[in-house]
Amino acid sequence: MDEFKLIDQFFAGRGTLRDDVRIGIGDDAAVARWDEDYELVIATDTICEGTHFLPGAPPHALGHRCLAVNLSDLAAMGAEPLWCTLALSLPEAEPDWVGRFADGFFALANRFQTALIGGDTIRGPLAMTVTVHGRVTPGRAVCRDGAREGDLIYVTGKPGMAAAGLAALREFGANADAGSESVRRFLYPEPRIMEGRALAGLAAAMIDVSDGLMVDATRMLAASGFGARMDIGNLPPVEYAVNDVQGLTLNGGDDYELCFALPPECEPELRKRVADWPCPVTGIGAVTRNTDIVWCINGQPCNTVTAQYEHFS
């Protein structure tokens, strides 16, 4: 696990506890009391030039991305988005750039009926922090720790595709094929809000895949206290001419897909619900009592000795 994730441990379980907080630090989002009908779901994520996106990245795509990565956290809890705030740090106040950034931001916000209710714009290195607020029926937020022995494990979309797009952008820069699926997936990650909401009350555990399928599935299983036998052989192929497609699938990040565990008796209901989804949903394993996690491809063990995806640096 990367050293910056470890820093979170300086903040978890410390300070004031309040009984109006249902779920605090440690999941994709926090859950707090709201009214009789709903609980409030809150998440925050920063993206920063050089760590999460390349210098010169198109402002419209950044406006989309900074909100999308946060909406993805709401999706992973099964929540419906409501409002967001935006803290924007800019090296210079350039109206053209900001206008295109705002267009990308609002295009996504409007699709998910998310109101921008506050913000702060400062001079500083290029970075954006969004905080999103959503709601969920009381007790229906899907946490990371609910997977149990025998549950089936699934993932949406095509893990590794966004990392393939990033690889293309790094290799070909402005000459990369902007219309290719992989580049679009990297530049415009799609938060799986509808899918996440459909899984609330059905999935036993869920996480969004932002740091790579292997790392994030491991987080979910570790939080649940179980292991798994995984097989990625049925995943849709990643569109990119590299030798290490398996490495991209396991360790490529920035996908913002949903990985979830499902009690096997819920499989027929899942099949019904996914019928109208725009993305594939692939079974990739089953939860085991043993806390080891074994990764295979078509029954053959994978080489999993690969570095964790750190976006890029």
Added chain:
Amino acid sequence: MDEFKLIDQFFAGRGTLRDDVRIGIGDDAAVARWDEDYELVIATDTICEGTHFLPGAPPHALGHRCLAVNLSDLAAMGAEPLWCTLALSLPEAEPDWVGRFADGFFALANRFQTALIGGDTIRGPLAMTVTVHGRVTPGRAVCRDGAREGDLIYVTGKPGMAAAGLAALREFGANADAGSESVRRFLYPEPRIMEGRALAGLAAAMIDVSDGLMVDATRMLAASGFGARMDIGNLPPVEYAVNDVQGLTLNGGDDYELCFALPPECEPELRKRVADWPCPVTGIGAVTRNTDIVWCINGQPCNTVTAQYEHFS
């Protein structure tokens, strides 16, 4: 007004509107529907090395500051703090530094019973974005736009004191007198939560003084559509040996004091409420129908042709 504040106009009044949002962009904080007894108050602010604090600033003070500037926004709405999230961008993951930062953060959070419920730690330039959540009785949030002709204008504390402390730190560095009131005020701004809550239902308009008394009082009066005749002659003196004490008082920033307008008939009630406050409260003017704002000191017009405080750069 600085160019970065103008950027906010790219985001105000755009995108999805929701009827569960009572107050959106443009005040110290947003207000949203909660339950029968309370409304939810939400604010976000970033502080960034080189823009809001000096390189090498003590981590304990930064942990305090990033939360304090946000709690100050809740104070300016008259709200009671509940929860916060922290997005922390660090050039390197240094446990000692982070430990001292967390100590400063939680010392303040615990004083105001504010629970840290989520966060994100990333590699990047040193910066912190906090989002705070508070609550207020429905309809009692104090906005910037409620000042009316004849209202009296007050400010808490000693405006200019924090800027004097910053001047001392810039001039003397590590040799500055860390125990002096001005340096303490700069390093450890005190959010006026108790004072702001006591003013809910009493003050007609309120703002927190973060960019300087002149700029922020002007913002409140502009939002209200009125002017004022101001006199800073009764303000407590600023402790710093500079020629331009008047400039510090008018344009010094980082005070995080509260400036508010009060209907004159509420003055006796105000006197009662301030009796146990730890900070002075000084009358500095009255709202006029004419939208001009005249600044005086003991009846003599001030020199107000001074640059806006931009923290520092």
